[in-house]
Amino acid sequence: MAKKMKWEKKIDRTRVDNQLKEAQQEWREARQNIFEHRSFIPNIYYDDFFKLFKLNAEILLFERGEKTEYKIDDYNKSALSFICTYLQKCEGVDHKKGIMIVGDIGTGKTLMLKTAIKIIEKHTIKRFKQLHSKEVAEAIKEAESGIRSLKKMPMLIDDIGKEQKEAKDYGSAFNPIPDLFALRWDFGSWTFATCNYNFDDLVNFYGRSTVDRMNQMFNIITLKGESRRK
Ligand SMILES: Nc1ncnc2c1ncn2[C@@H]1O[C@H](COP(=O)(O)OP(=O)(O)OP(=O)(O)O)[C@@H](O)[C@H]1O
Numbered sequence: 001m002a003k004k005m006k007w008e009k010k011i012d013r014t015r016v017d018n019q020l021k022e023a024q025q026e027w028r029e030a031r032q033n034i035f036e037h038r039s040f041i042p043n044i045y046y047d048d049f050f051k052l053f054k055l056n057a058e059i060l061l062f063e064r065g066e067k068t069e070y071k072i073d074d075y076n077k078s079a080l081s082f083i084c085t086y087l088q089k090c091e092g093v094d095h096k097k098g099i100m101i102v103g104d105i106g107t108g109k110t111l112m113l114k115t116a117i118k119i120i121e122k123h124t125i126k127r128f129k130q131l132h133s134k135e136v137a138e139a140i141k142e143a144e145s146g147i148r149s150l151k152k153m154p155m156l157i158d159d160i161g162k163e164q165k166e167a168k169d170y171g172s173a174f175n176p177i178p179d180l181f182a183l184r185w186d187f188g189s190w191t192f193a194t195c196n197y198n199f200d201d202l203v204n205f206y207g208r209s210t211v212d213r214m215n216q217m218f219n220i221i222t223l224k225g226e227s228r229r230k
């Protein structure tokens with residue numbers, strides 16, 4: 001084994017590690033700031049965006065064993081056009097807010113948001129945590145610092161309103177989605193969601209203050225039509 005240099009003994013490893021961590025964090029934040037000013041995707045015409053979207057959606061379908069053609073029609077075209085302007089951070093679109101897609105069962109909400117996220121992740125350093133609403137309580141319980149671990153990272157919560165209204169952690173009760181949304185609203189965090197319910201149902205389920213926060217957290221778009229499941 002190499003003999004230790006005299007000066008090596010004096011190195012305070014923890015201090016060096018902390019300084020390295022701080023510098024890395026500073027670097028990440030600086031990078032993040034640069035990316036904040038950029039669009040999520042390069043400037044693109046609608047027609048090209050639709051092609052890009054269709055391909056990415058078909059990859060996701062294929063990965064889950066569906067060899068289905070992704071259709072762009074009168075039912076989803078305006079939602080896709082919105083997503084196109086949103087991803088380019090066009091004027092008049094609030095890209096600081098996330099997107100919530102509301103619509104009947106099977107209208108293509110989850111696939112649409114997962115495809116948008118796939119495109120965002122391809123073009124930026126942002127990475128989404130994707131959870132079904134029923135998984136939120138468990139994720140809060142399992143996280144190292146509880147709900148606070150989930151306060152900041154970009155998230156997709158699929159199918160809100162399908163979860164158990166109340167969960168228990170070591171005997172104390174909590175409301176997974178309202179608690180999570182309240183915290184993320186405080187931090188202005190980027191959240192995407194899908195939902196089958198209308199405004200009144202959501203108010204009944206979550207209460208007015210949560211739904212009021214949702215209005216501020218999301219650009220809400222609707223997908224009309226019948227189920228696309230075959
Ligand atoms: N644009 C589309 N073109 C063709 N098929 C589609 C399209 N969008 C969705 N589908 C089909 O519909 C299925 C359901 O889509 P998805 O899971 O996105 O619906 P959803 O609205 O989230 O449903 P739920 O309300 O049950 O959660 C997909 O697995 C796919 O087969």
Ligand SMILES: [Mg+2]
Pocket residue numbers: 109110111158159194
């Ligand atoms: Mg869904």
